[in-house]
Amino acid sequence: MTRPYDALALVYDRWNAEADYQRWAGFLHSRFAGERISRVLDVCCGTGRMIGPLQELGYEVSGVDGSAAMLTRAAANVSPGTRLRHAMLPGAAPEQPVADAAISCFDSVNYFVSDEDLRGLFRFVANSLRPGGLYAFDLNSPYKLRTFYGDHHHGDDFGEFAYVWRNRIDGARIRFLITIFTREGELFRRHEEVHEQRLWEIAELTAAARDSGFEVVEILDNYQPVLADDETLRQTWILRRASA
Numbered sequence: 001m002t003r004p005y006d007a008l009a010l011v012y013d014r015w016n017a018e019a020d021y022q023r024w025a026g027f028l029h030s031r032f033a034g035e036r037i038s039r040v041l042d043v044c045c046g047t048g049r050m051i052g053p054l055q056e057l058g059y060e061v062s063g064v065d066g067s068a069a070m071l072t073r074a075a076a077n078v079s080p081g082t083r084l085r086h087a088m089l090p091g092a093a094p095e096q097p098v099a100d101a102a103i104s105c106f107d108s109v110n111y112f113v114s115d116e117d118l119r120g121l122f123r124f125v126a127n128s129l130r131p132g133g134l135y136a137f138d139l140n141s142p143y144k145l146r147t148f149y150g151d152h153h154h155g156d157d158f159g160e161f162a163y164v165w166r167n168r169i170d171g172a173r174i175r176f177l178i179t180i181f182t183r184e185g186e187l188f189r190r191h192e193e194v195h196e197q198r199l200w201e202i203a204e205l206t207a208a209a210r211d212s213g214f215e216v217v218e219i220l221d222n223y224q225p226v227l228a229d230d231e232t233l234r235q236t237w238i239l240r241r242a243s244a
């Protein structure tokens with residue numbers, strides 16, 4: 001059993017090759033307009049797939065993530081010299097200098113499974129932002145985790161690698177047992193990881209955000225200018241750090 005993302009990092013970018021990072025970055029750019037945002041912190045930046053597109057749009061972007069394996073891969077996706085910090089959250093010192101905006105994309109916030117972890121994450125972000133700064137993140141909705149992930153199995157064969165992904169829901173938490181096979185010469189190496197995500201309800205997240213010094217600006221449907229509803233799969237939250 002490897003730590004979460006040690007093996008997934010080997011295949012993450014090919015597995016998610018179809019992900020909509022360019023569109024997400026373009027949407028965030030439209031939400032950042034008029035907000036005096038130039039410095040952006042990508043919290044749980046993974047392999048840096050949002051950093052590159054935001055840098056192309058002119059932002060100065062740095063990243064922080066708890067997986068050394070993901071950060072090693074990030075170098076290929078970001079501009080040379082980009083600051084990529086290895087830190088497990090919560091518990092790390094806030095970023096200095098502070099950013100004008102922070103982001104956490106591709107359901108990173110679902111990985112903060114307890115109230116304490118979530119509030120710790122929000123406090124880390126609030127302390128890494130200037131007053132009035134924005135925090136945009138997305139979330140696998142409880143509806144998506146129950147209906148599409150639930151107790152299901154998924155799998156695919158990409159040639160160079162293959163995976164089997166088995167899910168177990170237990171109350172407000174879901175565990176993913178992910179078995180990955182990566183090609184090594186004529187043979188495949190088998191890796192196993194367990195990931196855990198939280199089914200966060202809107203009221204719980206709103207309370208945690210407020211307790212951590214944020215106001216909720218909007219909750220949208222998958223990086224579109226449409227309000228999230230009960231059947232939204234990927235909620236997009238935009239918070240603002242209180243000014244005082």
Ligand SMILES: C[S@@+](CC[C@H](N)C(=O)[O-])C[C@H]1O[C@@H](n2cnc3c(N)ncnc32)[C@H](O)[C@@H]1O
Pocket residue numbers: 005043044045046047048049050064065066067070087088089090104105106107108111112
């Ligand atoms: C699904 S990936 C998303 C990566 C990236 N944001 C993207 O859009 O592709 C989730 C990321 O969250 C990071 N992560 C999860 N829990 C974390 C924690 N407690 N502290 C720091 N990073 C964490 C993982 O290492 C992983 O890179």
